[in-house]
Every structure is written in C-alpha cells, then in structure tokens.
Amino acid sequence: SQQGEEDPQALSIQEGENATMNCSYKTSINNLQWYRQNSGRGLVHLILIRSNEREKHSGRLRVTLDTSKKSSSLLITASRAADTASYFCATDQSGYSTLTFGKGTMLLVSP
Amino acid sequence: SQTIHQWPATLVQPVGSPLSLECTVEGTSNPNLYWYRQAAGRGLQLLFYSVGIGQISSEVPQNLSASRPQDRQFILSSKKLLLSDSGFYLCAWTPEPSGKLFFGSGTQLSVL
Numbered sequence: 001s002q003q004g005e006e007d008p009q010a011l012s013i014q015e016g017e018n019a020t021m022n023c024s025y026k027t028s029i030n031n032l033q034w035y036r037q038n039s040g041r042g043l044v045h046l047i048l049i050r051s052n053e054r055e056k057h058s059g060r061l062r063v064t065l066d067t068s069k070k071s072s073s074l075l076i077t078a079s080r081a082a083d084t085a086s087y088f089c090a091t092d093q094s095g096y097s098t099l100t101f102g103k104g105t106m107l108l109v110s111p
Numbered sequence: 112s113q114t115i116h117q118w119p120a121t122l123v124q125p126v127g128s129p130l131s132l133e134c135t136v137e138g139t140s141n142p143n144l145y146w147y148r149q150a151a152g153r154g155l156q157l158l159f160y161s162v163g164i165g166q167i168s169s170e171v172p173q174n175l176s177a178s179r180p181q182d183r184q185f186i187l188s189s190k191k192l193l194l195s196d197s198g199f200y201l202c203a204w205t206p207e208p209s210g211k212l213f214f215g216s217g218t219q220l221s222v223l
Contacts, residue, residue: 004154030209042117042201042214043155088154095209096162097143098170101154 004032004089004102012108019076021105023089024069030092032065033099034074037086046074046087079109113138117202117215124222130175130189132218134202137183142204144185145212146177149199161185162208197222 007022023032031050035043049056049065049072056063062075076083086106090099117134124130136142143162147155157170159177167177174193178186185202199219203212 033211035212040199040217040219042216043203043212045211045213048211090155092209096160097145097205097209097212098157098160098168099155099212100157101147103152103154
C-alpha cells in the first residue's frame with residue numbers, strides 16, 4: 001500500500017521560481033527520503049531526513065519534516081529547466097531501507 | 112567507487128516465457144539489495160530485498176522470484192510471464208540499513 005502521498009501530482013513553473021512539493025504518510029518512520037527520476041531512468045537520491053530532524057538543506061533543496069502531522073515538504077529554490085523531473089518521497093519504517101514510495105510529483109520547469 | 116549494473120535496458124517477452132533480470136554491484140561488500148517495480152505513472156513497489164547471500168524477503172506474493180547467488184549479485188526471475196508483469200524494474204542497493212538507496216538504470220519489460 002502507498003505510505004507516502006505527494007501533492008501536487010503535477011507542477012508547472014517558470015525558471016527562477018521556487019517549487020514546493022508536499023508528502024504525507026500514515027505510520028511512524030525511521031526516516032523520510034526524497035528522490036528524483038528523469039523520464040525512463042533510475043531514481044537519484046536527493047536528501048534523507050531522520051525522524052528526529054525537522055529541517056535539512058542541500059544546495060538549492062530544503063526539506064522539512066513534521067512528524068506530528070506526518071508530513072514533509074521539498075522546496076527547490078531558483079528552479080532551472082534541468083530540474084524538470086518526477087520527485088518522489090519515500091519512507092523507511094522498517095529500518096532496513098525497505099522504502100515505501102509515493103506516486104510522485106511531476107515538475108515541469110519552463111525556460 | 113561503487114557502481115550498480117542492471118541489464119538489459121529493454122526487454123519484450125511473450126506471455127508464458129521465462130524471465131531473468133540481473134543486477135550486480137561493484138566496489139562494495141555485503142550490500143542490502145532490492146528489486147522494485149514501477150508501473151506507468153505510478154510510484155515504486157518493493158518486490159524483494161536481501162540482506163545477505165541466500166537471504167531473500169518477499170514483499171508481494173506474485174509470479175516472480177529472486178535469488179542472491181553471490182554477495183553482489185541479485186537476480187529477478189519468473190518461470191512464466193503474465194501480462195501484468197509488464198513494468199519498469201529497478202534494482203537498488205545500500206551499504207547500510209536505514210540509509211539511502213542507489214538505483215540502477217532500470218529494465219523496461221513489456222509482456223505481449
């Protein structure tokens with residue numbers, strides 16, 4: 001069953017704008033991860049945030065985690081056309097990295 | 112550096128035919144290994160994972176099986192493919208439990 005659910009399903013913005021994607025989940029977690037997938041390719045890990053962390057940064061990425069609301073957000077600042085991809089959140093409940101993925105947000109960044 | 116190899120990239124198979132997808136990891140030892148399947152426009156579904164040679168955990172009962180004959184080799188198999196087995200199959204590994212996954216480039220399987 002789906003643990004993480006991303007919102008929105010699709011997002012279209014202009015270059016230079018910020019993109020925010022949200023993820024909600026149902027059960028307690030060890031950590032939450034965000035991945036990126038270009039069409040027809042494998043997934044690339046972006047950032048991991050542990051259950052005892054509230055915010056994490058990596059370059060133009062900012063991830064927040066609210067365990068009381070069982071939700072997370074991914075912010076991409078100053079988007080570029082190259083950021084066009086699908087973004088997935090994934091939760092690790094087991095501690096064995098048996099990640100449960102959401103359906104993803106398709107991000108389109110237009111030049 | 113560590114790398115993961117997955118092949119073939121594309122596969123078209125008739126219904127009822129067997130399947131063997133192979134995944135190997137280089138540059139590490141005793142990785143945790145995973146097989147995921149992604150249906151068109153959907154998220155990933157965990158099929159199998161392995162924490163060691165010969166140790167396979169199945170997450171979803173189905174027409175597929177997995178084996179780990181060597182430390183860095185993970186094989187996904189089927190004796191008779193079904194139409195519903197079509198999808199994008201991804202192998203992944205992690206050096207540590209509860210860590211990030213490194214994915215292969217995937218195999219697009221079409222069962223006709």
